Amino acid sequence: MTTRDPQATALARLAALFADETRAACLLALLDGRAWTASELARHAGVAASTLSEHLGRLVAGGLLAEERQGRHRYVRLADTRVAQLVEDLAAQVSPGAAVRPRNLRESSAGSAMARGRTCYDHLAGRLGIAVTDALTARGLLEQETGFALTDAGLAWFASAGIGLERRGRRPLARACLDWTERRPHLAGVAGAALCRHALDTGWCVRIGSERAVKVTAAGERALWDLLGVEAVALR
Amino acid sequence: MTTRDPQATALARLAALFADETRAACLLALLDGRAWTASELARHAGVAASTLSEHLGRLVAGGLLAEERQGRHRYVRLADTRVAQLVEDLAAQVSPGAAVRPRNLRESSAGSAMARGRTCYDHLAGRLGIAVTDALTARGLLEQETGFALTDAGLAWFASAGIGLERRGRRPLARACLDWTERRPHLAGVAGAALCRHALDTGWCVRIGSERAVKVTAAGERALWDLLGVEAVALR
């Protein structure tokens, strides 16, 4: 054993957690921001429960997942927003290669629902996320020319819409998350999370199926038009 | 062979490229933005030339490295800014665990030089990068409260300092890069790269040693004070 760069060791160790298809499938599934049980993930990934148990052990030990035991269930979720961002970054990097034709109608319709609108950990993504981000930018509420930040008008808009923006810790108020279907940045960070939570709480969107896909309701279409000038056609 | 999520497959395949200590050491070394020869990297990583040759083959095939053959040399560098950003993101994630005491004076002095100032692919990092970023923010040239973007005054400052900001492709003008020694964001993106190039071109900084570390010159201290009010003491 020779003496090596500790940073390289740590980097390799972290990457190794992602470098398995089963674990990668789990991390992507957990991008929906919810807590999954071990058996749900085993079914999702298509491996035996015993196999998945070991994977979860590694992911938790590596700090990527937080676990919560409830009775005979083991719930896991992504440890924090830093981890979620890392999964997003990696997923965005590989998306061009993942642009594969759907093999059947079921995958096709599920895929297009995801492309239309979904959550990305704790904020809106897909065409819905892009449409909202573009609308914010067009109205001068979000600055994208010289970086990525809310403007003063943007802060006022959130306040007037009744969406609170409480900064917790060091998490940035606004940050760009690269969408892996649209290949364009959309709003993440505290503001993205608050907007998504508000959209789900007030019924602008509802989750469909058990995955991350969301659907804009009639009330949501009206609200997005009134508040941001988003045309319903942009969401389809 | 069961049918699996193609995105998970792609993600695992990408992560596998990082999931080896030798390859990780190469990628971190290449964060200096320069092109290295295969034998330089072999020496750096402490493995046989034959071993490293295979690693380079994988990294190039995976799209992480670009290669250029010149005579009997094989030069490699990070493929593009997207890859560099990914390496940075991963490195930043592991830095807390990598905070290991240096084992001897040589490592210690090299480490503190790196902590004082270095390049991070194509922009300034370390205390130097933080000091510049903080100064830009304090003077209202960079907005960090509501995101991360240059202000109008910031654009004017770059113009008046004679630092051109040409947008190429989709690369953002300003973006935050998390520093792995300081644990704080510093200026990256087009503006960060332009500033770094200008600093090296005009002699504000010079590279020291063969690594990424840079040192602020007397002229640089004066310029940073005059243009941004950075106190020399903040750079030590």
Added chain:
DNA sequence: CGGACACTTCGGCGGTGGCCGAACCGTCCG
């Protein structure tokens, strides 16, 4: 109390991949 269920541990199997040294191929240069 007993059976169903969620999860874990263990042993064993097979594939992958990192490593080296030896041999080989080009290029460079005296």
Added chain:
DNA sequence: CGGACGGTTCGGCCACCGCCGAAGTGTCCG
């Protein structure tokens, strides 16, 4: 032209790791 040198290919070795099924532990519920 010949030796030095950078890089590559190949064969063989070994460690690691993902997988499963079987057996075991703890929880829930009728």
